[in-house]
Amino acid sequence: MSAFFAWLAQLPALVQIPIVILAFAAVIGAILFFVEIAPRSGTVYTVIRLVVCVAAPLLILLLAGSYPWAIIGAAVLGGLFFIIDFRARKGAGYLFQLVGFLSPAILLLAVGLIIPTIQTTIQAFMNSRGERFVGFDNFIWVFTQPDAIRTVGNTVVWVLIVPLISTIAGLAYAVFIDKSRGEKYFKILVFMPMAISLVGASIIWRFVYTARPADQEQIGLLNGILVFFGGQPVDFLAVAPWNTLFLIVILIWVQTGFAMVVLSAAIKGVPAEQLEAAELDGTNAWQQFLNVTVPGIRSSLIVVLTTISIVSLKVFDIVRTTTAGSNDTSVIANEMYTQFKNFEQGRSAAFAVVLFLLVLPIVVYNARQIQKQKEIR
Numbered sequence: 001m002s003a004f005f006a007w008l009a010q011l012p013a014l015v016q017i018p019i020v021i022l023a024f025a026a027v028i029g030a031i032l033f034f035v036e037i038a039p040r041s042g043t044v045y046t047v048i049r050l051v052v053c054v055a056a057p058l059l060i061l062l063l064a065g066s067y068p069w070a071i072i073g074a075a076v077l078g079g080l081f082f083i084i085d086f087r088a089r090k091g092a093g094y095l096f097q098l099v100g101f102l103s104p105a106i107l108l109l110a111v112g113l114i115i116p117t118i119q120t121t122i123q124a125f126m127n128s129r130g131e132r133f134v135g136f137d138n139f140i141w142v143f144t145q146p147d148a149i150r151t152v153g154n155t156v157v158w159v160l161i162v163p164l165i166s167t168i169a170g171l172a173y174a175v176f177i178d179k180s181r182g183e184k185y186f187k188i189l190v191f192m193p194m195a196i197s198l199v200g201a202s203i204i205w206r207f208v209y210t211a212r213p214a215d216q217e218q219i220g221l222l223n224g225i226l227v228f229f230g231g232q233p234v235d236f237l238a239v240a241p242w243n244t245l246f247l248i249v250i251l252i253w254v255q256t257g258f259a260m261v262v263l264s265a266a267i268k269g270v271p272a273e274q275l276e277a278a279e280l281d282g283t284n285a286w287q288q289f290l291n292v293t294v295p296g297i298r299s300s301l302i303v304v305l306t307t308i309s310i311v312s313l314k315v316f317d318i319v320r321t322t323t324a325g326s327n328d329t330s331v332i333a334n335e336m337y338t339q340f341k342n343f344e345q346g347r348s349a350a351f352a353v354v355l356f357l358l359v360l361p362i363v364v365y366n367a368r369q370i371q372k373q374k375e376i377r
Contacts, residue, residue, distance in 0.1 A: 053078045117356070123349035130345055138350035148335070152354070154244055155331045158315055159358075162251050163308040167301065169252070170259025175289065178267055187264065191257035198254065202321035205250045209236040209322075240328040247329060250318050255311065259304045266300035267293060299373050306366040313359050332358075 011019070057074035061067065127134050142148045170190075177186045193201060210220030211233045218224040223233040236246045270293055278288045294301070316333035323329045325338060332355045340348035 120349045120352050120356075123345055124353045126346050126349075128344045128346050134346065138346045139354070141347060142350050142354060147330070150328055151325075151330045151332055151335045151351075154329065155313060155315075155355075155358070157244060158248060158251070158331060159309050159312040161245075161248050162255065162312040163305050166252050166255040166308050167259050167263075167304050169256045170261075170304070171263050171301075173256070173260045174264035174267055175293070178264065187261065190260050193254045194257040194261075196254070198251075198315075198317035199321050201250055201254050202318045205253070206237070206322050209246060211235040237323050237329075238327050243323065243327055244329050247318055247322060250322075251312065251315060255308050259308065262300055262304050263297060266297035270296035299369065302369050303366065306362050306369075309362050310359055313355065313362075 009016075053074060056077050057070040060073040061070035064070070123130055124138055125133060125135060142152070173186075173190055177183050180186070196204070207219065208221045209223075210218075211223050212218050212220070214227070214233055218227050218233060220233075222236065227233060237243050274292050274296070275288055278292050283291065314333055315331055316337065319325055319329055319331050319334045320337070325331075325334045330338070332351050336348050336351035336355065339345075339351060
């Protein structure tokens, strides 16, 4: 493959374009073959599969120039055709078609997640350059150094506050504007921050928190209000530990729109008959909300809470853009990047493993809840 790209790079640009297009068409053709043609039964398709079993090794021999690789390719391809067609449980070629569909996803999952996870886990037990096994030294450092402990503590604070407040605010807003005049416009106003990247939202709020000396004009919204009422400017991003809470506000501002949209859709799915029955029983609006609406949207509440919890655990953009982790505001994802930038690969990997272990229970819980909902249905 590298030889092909090296040869391609030597050609003029106008020649490279059709070659790349032809190569892409060949890949698409191969995918269509495995998905549509190979699984079909009949003499014609059997002959086609036989031709492929012969042509593919010849192509390998032509490209690689190696008889052993061509023989191995023929054996593997022929074996796959035979075994998958022979052992198909739901008709000829079913497993082959299933493998054809799943292989791209499995390949991407392995390359993008499984292999990096294994490499990172191994790196977490190595020294800064990955040359020597050091056991749990990196993890001991994470949980014994004051700055590292504060980093883990800040992450816990994020995951405790952001999901709770975002979900409550989004749920309250969804209930209050449900079936009101101009509902879609109210939803747009709250959902709009979701259309902004976290970096963009961080820059906006950094201007809101900006502080200048008292003798200068304030460009930050909050300090402008403070000075207008006779107060003194406050550097909101430098006052620990409150600066972490000011950063948390940014993520709450973004995630409230997500919670509102999901929960609003769930509320509209609550049967009107249940609400009418509760009203006939003499319940007030609060009792209807607690006893009818909340149980009806429980699965959506779990999805919102777990999703925002994962986002809070992985938060990086906000901290990096506003404070870069200074003034005791760092979180695990930011510290992982900082250690990597400082050529401490072992410690960076240790932070990554800790973050993975924190996220994993939430993912497992969410998957189990989804499975329970499927069983109920």
